[in-house]
Amino acid sequence: MYQTSRPRGDSPVTIIGAGITGAWHALLLAEAGRAVTLHERSDAAMTESTSHWAGGMLAPWCEEEAAEPVITRLGIRSLALWRQHLPEAAFNGSLVVAHPRDRADFERFARLTSGHRRLDAEGVRALEPALEGRFGAGLFYPEEGHVEPRRVLPRLHAAIAKAGGAIKFGSDAEADDLDGLVIDCRGLAARDREPSLRGVKGEMIVIETAEVELLRPVRLIHPRWPLYVIPRGDGRFMLGATSIEAEDNGVSVRSALELLGAAYVVHPAFGEARIVEFGAGLRPAFPDNLPKIRIEQERITVNGLYRHGFLLAPALAELTLAYLARGEIDNEVMQCA
Numbered sequence: 001m002y003q004t005s006r007p008r009g010d011s012p013v014t015i016i017g018a019g020i021t022g023a024w025h026a027l028l029l030a031e032a033g034r035a036v037t038l039h040e041r042s043d044a045a046m047t048e049s050t051s052h053w054a055g056g057m058l059a060p061w062c063e064e065e066a067a068e069p070v071i072t073r074l075g076i077r078s079l080a081l082w083r084q085h086l087p088e089a090a091f092n093g094s095l096v097v098a099h100p101r102d103r104a105d106f107e108r109f110a111r112l113t114s115g116h117r118r119l120d121a122e123g124v125r126a127l128e129p130a131l132e133g134r135f136g137a138g139l140f141y142p143e144e145g146h147v148e149p150r151r152v153l154p155r156l157h158a159a160i161a162k163a164g165g166a167i168k169f170g171s172d173a174e175a176d177d178l179d180g181l182v183i184d185c186r187g188l189a190a191r192d193r194e195p196s197l198r199g200v201k202g203e204m205i206v207i208e209t210a211e212v213e214l215l216r217p218v219r220l221i222h223p224r225w226p227l228y229v230i231p232r233g234d235g236r237f238m239l240g241a242t243s244i245e246a247e248d249n250g251v252s253v254r255s256a257l258e259l260l261g262a263a264y265v266v267h268p269a270f271g272e273a274r275i276v277e278f279g280a281g282l283r284p285a286f287p288d289n290l291p292k293i294r295i296e297q298e299r300i301t302v303n304g305l306y307r308h309g310f311l312l313a314p315a316l317a318e319l320t321l322a323y324l325a326r327g328e329i330d331n332e333v334m335q336c337a
């Protein structure tokens with residue numbers, strides 16, 4: 001990190017977009033005593049945002065399998081911020097399992113990731129009694145957590161208001177019409193200013209059953225369907241998620257079959273579960289799939305959180321705050337015009 005001269009002191013801040021990126025920025029800035037106004041074009045249900053469709057896994061060590069080290073670095077910092085601001089969120093760790101025929105892929109996952117403990121069949125049963133007898137080996141990542149996006153976004157919005165910030169739902173804001181410092185957290189809608197952004201489709205299914213109880217996200221290592229099952233409470237589970245280079249938000253028959261088939265592999269009782277919802281969101285991604293904080297005088301753009309919005313938003317908001325307060329620059333994610 002190094003110091004640079006920053007454009008503003010402690011003037012009011014306008015944030016556009018109340019998804020997970022904008023919400024964490026508004027929260028940390030309001031708590032730091034800045035006058036914050038957060039504009040969101042949809043209503044408080046946030047169904048138009050990618051954040052509405054997310055799994056909400058906070059899994060910096062599991063992500064080591066495919067992501068750059070910066071994701072783990074910022075993700076570990078975010079976990080601390082989630083714990084500090086939402087101590088009631090579930091931090092029960094994550095469990096990774098595979099069938100014996102997929103042992104080579106399981107060992108590869110173990111090799112590429114850290115922060116885990118190896119489990120035998122008894123260890124898997126001790127953590128998740130519902131999986132007794134189903135898997136002979138597992139990897140347990142005890143420090144990881146997960147949040148329920150559709151519960152946590154309203155809680156963050158309430159915390160922003162409590163800290164003195166103003167939230168305007170149904171407000172389609174245009175940065176060029178706004179005076180002063182603007183933080184653009186519009187996700188994929190920011191393509192007018194960030195043409196290299198693309199949407200990566202993630203499909204998900206919510207099912208309901210009283211027959212299975214899980215305490216933490218379970219990832220299934222599988223050569224064709226890398227799937228996770230996330231407990232959502234009240235007998236509901238989210239099955240996720242595909243990753244497809246397409247920008248429509250429909251769920252294909254093939255994806256649905258794969259997600260449901262893989263859930264059935266995790267536990268046959270999921271075969272009797274009721275389907276509650278099919279849905280898809282478009283993850284905002286830059287060509288390198290890494291997040292960026294772009295600083296152009298009075299305008300800061302935070303975008304490209306791709307598969308890691310919930311994992312990264314708190315740490316990115318903290319970096320933006322450190323820049324505004326002390327002029328600090330994190331060279332891995334910040335770019336100054």
Ligand SMILES: Cc1cc2nc3c(=O)[nH]c(=O)nc-3n(C[C@H](O)[C@H](O)[C@H](O)COP(=O)(O)OP(=O)(O)OC[C@H]3O[C@@H](n4cnc5c(N)ncnc54)[C@H](O)[C@@H]3O)c2cc1C
Pocket residue numbers: 016017018019020021022039040041042046048049050051052053054055056057058171172173174185186187188189190201202203204240241242280281282283284303304305306307308309310311312
């Ligand atoms: C199926 C799926 C599963 C996922 N699982 C995970 C996971 O387990 N863990 C994880 O960390 N990440 C996950 N992600 C990724 C995560 O959802 C995204 O990285 C994150 O939602 C991006 O958040 P954002 O706030 O940048 O964008 P968004 O959530 O899209 O928010 C942008 C907001 O800006 C608003 N907006 C746009 N234009 C304007 C305007 N002009 N004026 C006012 N408001 C405006 C939009 O309405 C929207 O609400 C998942 C994504 C998908 C699709």
